[in-house]
Amino acid sequence: MANHQLNPNNWIDLYSDYLFNYTISRVNDRAMAQDLVSETFLAGLKSMNNFKGEASERTWLVSILKRKIIDYYRKINSNKGKAEVRMTYNNDSESEGDWLEERVADPFDKTAEDKLENTELGNAIYDCLSKLPEKQAEVFKMKTILGYDTETICNELDITASNLWVIIHRARTALADCMEENWF
Amino acid sequence: MKKNFLFISCEEAKHICDKSQYGEATGWERIKLTIRLTWCRVTKAYSKKNSKLSDVIEHAEVDCLKKDERNKLKKQFEEELEKHQ
Numbered sequence: 001m002a003n004h005q006l007n008p009n010n011w012i013d014l015y016s017d018y019l020f021n022y023t024i025s026r027v028n029d030r031a032m033a034q035d036l037v038s039e040t041f042l043a044g045l046k047s048m049n050n051f052k053g054e055a056s057e058r059t060w061l062v063s064i065l066k067r068k069i070i071d072y073y074r075k076i077n078s079n080k081g082k083a084e085v086r087m088t089y090n091n092d093s094e095s096e097g098d099w100l101e102e103r104v105a106d107p108f109d110k111t112a113e114d115k116l117e118n119t120e121l122g123n124a125i126y127d128c129l130s131k132l133p134e135k136q137a138e139v140f141k142m143k144t145i146l147g148y149d150t151e152t153i154c155n156e157l158d159i160t161a162s163n164l165w166v167i168i169h170r171a172r173t174a175l176a177d178c179m180e181e182n183w184f
Numbered sequence: 185m186k187k188n189f190l191f192i193s194c195e196e197a198k199h200i201c202d203k204s205q206y207g208e209a210t211g212w213e214r215i216k217l218t219i220r221l222t223w224c225r226v227t228k229a230y231s232k233k234n235s236k237l238s239d240v241i242e243h244a245e246v247d248c249l250k251k252d253e254r255n256k257l258k259k260q261f262e263e264e265l266e267k268h269q
Contacts, residue, residue, distance in 0.1 A: 017248040121244035176237045
Protein backbone atom coordinates (compact mmCIF):
# COMPACT_ATOMS: atom_id res chain seq x y z
CA MET A 1 0.00 0.00 0.00
CA ALA A 2 1.52 3.31 -1.08
CA ASN A 3 0.85 5.83 1.65
CA HIS A 4 4.16 7.62 2.25
CA GLN A 5 4.81 10.94 0.56
CA LEU A 6 7.91 12.99 -0.09
CA ASN A 7 8.31 16.53 1.13
CA PRO A 8 11.82 17.71 0.22
CA ASN A 9 11.28 21.06 1.94
CA ASN A 10 11.70 19.31 5.30
CA TRP A 11 14.50 16.93 4.41
CA ILE A 12 17.39 18.96 5.83
CA ASP A 13 15.65 19.67 9.13
CA LEU A 14 14.34 16.16 9.61
CA TYR A 15 17.02 13.88 8.23
CA SER A 16 20.37 15.65 7.81
CA ASP A 17 21.67 14.74 11.28
CA TYR A 18 20.44 11.16 11.05
CA LEU A 19 22.03 10.66 7.64
CA PHE A 20 25.22 12.40 8.72
CA ASN A 21 25.54 10.16 11.78
CA TYR A 22 24.86 7.12 9.59
CA THR A 23 27.57 8.22 7.15
CA ILE A 24 30.28 9.35 9.57
CA SER A 25 30.18 5.97 11.32
CA ARG A 26 30.98 4.37 7.96
CA VAL A 27 33.39 6.73 6.23
CA ASN A 28 35.09 8.33 9.25
CA ASP A 29 35.74 11.58 7.39
CA ARG A 30 33.63 14.60 8.33
CA ALA A 31 33.95 16.48 5.04
CA MET A 32 33.31 13.36 2.98
CA ALA A 33 30.28 12.49 5.11
CA GLN A 34 28.83 15.95 4.46
CA ASP A 35 29.42 15.57 0.72
CA LEU A 36 27.74 12.16 0.68
CA VAL A 37 24.73 13.45 2.59
CA SER A 38 24.46 16.42 0.24
CA GLU A 39 24.71 14.11 -2.80
CA THR A 40 22.03 11.90 -1.28
CA PHE A 41 19.56 14.75 -0.96
CA LEU A 42 20.27 15.91 -4.50
CA ALA A 43 19.91 12.37 -5.87
CA GLY A 44 16.66 12.03 -3.91
CA LEU A 45 15.39 15.22 -5.47
CA LYS A 46 16.20 13.99 -8.98
CA SER A 47 14.63 10.58 -8.47
CA MET A 48 11.49 11.65 -6.63
CA ASN A 49 9.39 10.22 -9.44
CA ASN A 50 10.73 6.75 -8.66
CA PHE A 51 9.42 6.88 -5.07
CA LYS A 52 6.57 4.41 -4.79
CA GLY A 53 5.54 5.38 -1.27
CA GLU A 54 6.07 1.88 0.10
CA ALA A 55 8.88 2.91 2.46
CA SER A 56 9.11 5.94 4.71
CA GLU A 57 10.86 9.04 3.42
CA ARG A 58 13.83 8.37 5.71
CA THR A 59 14.19 4.71 4.72
CA TRP A 60 14.12 5.75 1.06
CA LEU A 61 16.83 8.40 1.61
CA VAL A 62 18.96 5.89 3.57
CA SER A 63 18.74 3.44 0.66
CA ILE A 64 20.10 6.16 -1.65
CA LEU A 65 22.81 7.01 0.87
CA LYS A 66 23.87 3.35 1.14
CA ARG A 67 24.49 3.28 -2.60
CA LYS A 68 26.46 6.54 -2.37
CA ILE A 69 28.66 5.06 0.37
CA ILE A 70 29.28 1.90 -1.67
CA ASP A 71 30.16 4.05 -4.71
CA TYR A 72 32.55 6.06 -2.54
CA TYR A 73 34.39 2.91 -1.44
CA ARG A 74 34.47 1.57 -4.98
CA LYS A 75 35.99 4.84 -6.14
CA ILE A 76 38.74 4.98 -3.52
CA ASN A 77 39.64 1.34 -4.11
CA SER A 78 39.65 1.54 -7.87
CA ASN A 79 43.25 2.76 -8.18
CA LYS A 80 45.53 -0.22 -8.57
CA GLY A 81 47.33 -1.16 -5.39
CA LYS A 82 45.22 0.91 -3.01
CA ALA A 83 43.24 -2.09 -1.88
CA GLU A 84 46.31 -4.24 -1.41
CA VAL A 85 47.32 -5.16 2.10
CA ARG A 86 50.96 -4.34 2.60
CA MET A 87 53.04 -5.95 5.32
CA THR A 88 56.71 -5.26 5.71
CA TYR A 89 58.71 -7.00 8.39
CA ASN A 90 62.28 -6.43 9.26
CA ASN A 91 64.85 -8.98 8.22
CA ASP A 92 67.10 -7.74 10.98
CA SER A 93 67.77 -10.61 13.40
CA GLU A 94 67.84 -8.24 16.40
CA SER A 95 64.20 -7.35 15.96
CA GLU A 96 63.21 -10.91 15.22
CA GLY A 97 59.89 -11.78 16.81
CA ASP A 98 58.71 -8.14 16.97
CA TRP A 99 56.00 -8.94 14.44
CA LEU A 100 54.41 -11.20 17.03
CA GLU A 101 53.72 -8.22 19.24
CA GLU A 102 52.46 -6.22 16.28
CA ARG A 103 49.97 -8.97 15.51
CA VAL A 104 48.60 -9.29 19.02
CA ALA A 105 45.00 -8.06 19.16
CA ASP A 106 44.64 -4.61 20.61
CA PRO A 107 42.12 -4.87 23.47
CA PHE A 108 41.02 -1.30 22.80
CA ASP A 109 40.46 -1.95 19.13
CA LYS A 110 36.77 -2.01 18.26
CA THR A 111 35.36 -5.21 16.83
CA ALA A 112 32.81 -5.33 14.05
CA GLU A 113 30.17 -6.31 16.62
CA ASP A 114 30.96 -3.23 18.72
CA LYS A 115 30.61 -1.01 15.70
CA LEU A 116 27.35 -2.63 14.68
CA GLU A 117 25.95 -2.22 18.18
CA ASN A 118 27.05 1.42 18.26
CA THR A 119 25.40 2.06 14.92
CA GLU A 120 22.13 0.51 16.08
CA LEU A 121 22.35 2.44 19.33
CA GLY A 122 23.00 5.63 17.38
CA ASN A 123 19.94 4.96 15.23
CA ALA A 124 17.82 4.35 18.35
CA ILE A 125 19.02 7.65 19.83
CA TYR A 126 18.15 9.48 16.62
CA ASP A 127 14.73 7.81 16.50
CA CYS A 128 14.06 9.15 20.00
CA LEU A 129 15.54 12.55 19.19
CA SER A 130 13.19 12.87 16.21
CA LYS A 131 10.23 12.63 18.62
CA LEU A 132 11.37 15.69 20.61
CA PRO A 133 10.19 19.22 19.84
CA GLU A 134 12.62 20.87 17.40
CA LYS A 135 14.06 23.33 19.92
CA GLN A 136 14.67 20.63 22.55
CA ALA A 137 16.40 18.41 20.02
CA GLU A 138 18.57 21.28 18.81
CA VAL A 139 19.68 22.34 22.30
CA PHE A 140 20.29 18.74 23.32
CA LYS A 141 22.43 18.02 20.25
CA MET A 142 24.47 21.20 20.71
CA LYS A 143 25.07 20.53 24.38
CA THR A 144 25.43 16.75 24.45
CA ILE A 145 26.63 15.63 21.03
CA LEU A 146 28.63 18.64 19.87
CA GLY A 147 29.76 19.46 23.41
CA TYR A 148 29.24 23.25 23.14
CA ASP A 149 29.46 25.16 26.38
CA THR A 150 26.38 26.74 27.92
CA GLU A 151 27.39 30.31 27.07
CA THR A 152 27.93 29.54 23.38
CA ILE A 153 24.52 27.88 23.05
CA CYS A 154 22.79 30.70 24.92
CA ASN A 155 24.40 33.29 22.64
CA GLU A 156 23.69 31.36 19.49
CA LEU A 157 20.06 30.63 20.30
CA ASP A 158 19.41 33.80 22.30
CA ILE A 159 18.18 32.02 25.42
CA THR A 160 19.11 32.36 29.10
CA ALA A 161 21.14 29.74 30.97
CA SER A 162 18.17 28.79 33.15
CA ASN A 163 16.06 28.40 30.02
CA LEU A 164 18.74 26.14 28.55
CA TRP A 165 18.73 23.88 31.61
CA VAL A 166 14.94 23.62 31.57
CA ILE A 167 15.10 22.56 27.90
CA ILE A 168 17.92 20.11 28.63
CA HIS A 169 15.98 18.63 31.54
CA ARG A 170 12.86 18.09 29.41
CA ALA A 171 14.89 16.64 26.56
CA ARG A 172 16.84 14.26 28.82
CA THR A 173 13.68 13.06 30.58
CA ALA A 174 11.88 12.41 27.30
CA LEU A 175 14.93 10.75 25.75
CA ALA A 176 15.56 8.51 28.75
CA ASP A 177 11.90 7.40 28.71
CA CYS A 178 12.01 6.76 24.98
CA MET A 179 15.31 4.85 25.17
CA GLU A 180 13.98 2.82 28.10
CA GLU A 181 11.00 1.81 25.99
CA ASN A 182 13.01 0.95 22.90
CA TRP A 183 16.51 -0.02 23.95
CA PHE A 184 17.39 -0.51 27.62
CA MET B 185 23.09 26.66 61.32
CA LYS B 186 20.01 26.94 59.20
CA LYS B 187 18.05 23.74 58.84
CA ASN B 188 17.80 24.09 55.05
CA PHE B 189 21.51 24.74 54.69
CA LEU B 190 22.04 21.33 53.16
CA PHE B 191 18.49 20.70 52.05
CA ILE B 192 17.56 21.04 48.42
CA SER B 193 14.26 20.41 46.71
CA CYS B 194 13.74 17.51 44.37
CA GLU B 195 13.62 19.92 41.42
CA GLU B 196 16.91 21.50 42.42
CA ALA B 197 18.44 18.06 42.86
CA LYS B 198 17.38 17.11 39.33
CA HIS B 199 18.80 20.36 38.01
CA ILE B 200 22.16 19.67 39.69
CA CYS B 201 22.04 16.12 38.38
CA ASP B 202 21.56 17.44 34.82
CA LYS B 203 24.45 19.87 35.25
CA SER B 204 26.73 17.19 36.61
CA GLN B 205 26.19 15.10 33.45
CA TYR B 206 28.09 17.86 31.66
CA GLY B 207 30.62 18.43 34.44
CA GLU B 208 29.05 21.81 35.23
CA ALA B 209 27.90 21.23 38.81
CA THR B 210 30.05 22.89 41.46
CA GLY B 211 31.62 20.90 44.30
CA TRP B 212 29.13 22.31 46.77
CA GLU B 213 26.20 21.41 44.50
CA ARG B 214 27.52 17.87 44.18
CA ILE B 215 27.71 17.55 47.98
CA LYS B 216 24.10 18.72 48.33
CA LEU B 217 23.04 16.27 45.63
CA THR B 218 24.90 13.40 47.29
CA ILE B 219 23.14 14.10 50.58
CA ARG B 220 19.74 14.17 48.88
CA LEU B 221 20.55 10.92 47.07
CA THR B 222 21.00 9.13 50.39
CA TRP B 223 17.33 9.45 51.28
CA CYS B 224 15.26 10.56 48.26
CA ARG B 225 14.14 7.68 46.07
CA VAL B 226 12.77 10.00 43.37
CA THR B 227 16.10 11.79 42.99
CA LYS B 228 17.93 8.48 43.09
CA ALA B 229 15.77 7.04 40.29
CA TYR B 230 16.20 10.18 38.20
CA SER B 231 19.95 10.22 38.76
CA LYS B 232 20.27 6.57 37.74
CA LYS B 233 18.25 7.09 34.57
CA ASN B 234 20.16 10.27 33.74
CA SER B 235 23.58 8.64 34.15
CA LYS B 236 22.46 5.70 32.05
CA LEU B 237 21.45 8.07 29.26
CA SER B 238 24.85 9.78 29.38
CA ASP B 239 26.62 6.39 29.24
CA VAL B 240 24.54 5.25 26.29
CA ILE B 241 25.18 8.44 24.34
CA GLU B 242 28.89 8.26 25.04
CA HIS B 243 28.99 4.59 24.07
CA ALA B 244 27.08 5.15 20.83
CA GLU B 245 29.52 7.88 19.71
CA VAL B 246 26.72 9.71 17.92
CA ASP B 247 27.58 12.69 15.81
CA CYS B 248 25.62 15.48 14.17
CA LEU B 249 26.16 18.46 11.91
CA LYS B 250 27.40 21.75 13.31
CA LYS B 251 25.21 24.76 12.66
CA ASP B 252 27.44 26.17 9.89
CA GLU B 253 27.72 22.75 8.25
CA ARG B 254 23.95 22.35 8.28
CA ASN B 255 23.44 25.88 6.91
CA LYS B 256 25.86 25.15 4.06
CA LEU B 257 24.02 21.93 3.27
CA LYS B 258 20.68 23.70 3.46
CA LYS B 259 21.82 26.48 1.13
CA GLN B 260 23.14 24.03 -1.47
CA PHE B 261 19.97 21.99 -1.31
CA GLU B 262 17.60 24.93 -1.45
CA GLU B 263 19.31 26.22 -4.58
CA GLU B 264 18.73 22.86 -6.24
CA LEU B 265 15.21 22.66 -4.88
CA GLU B 266 14.40 26.04 -6.42
CA LYS B 267 15.63 24.85 -9.82
CA HIS B 268 13.60 21.69 -9.42
CA GLN B 269 10.29 23.38 -8.59
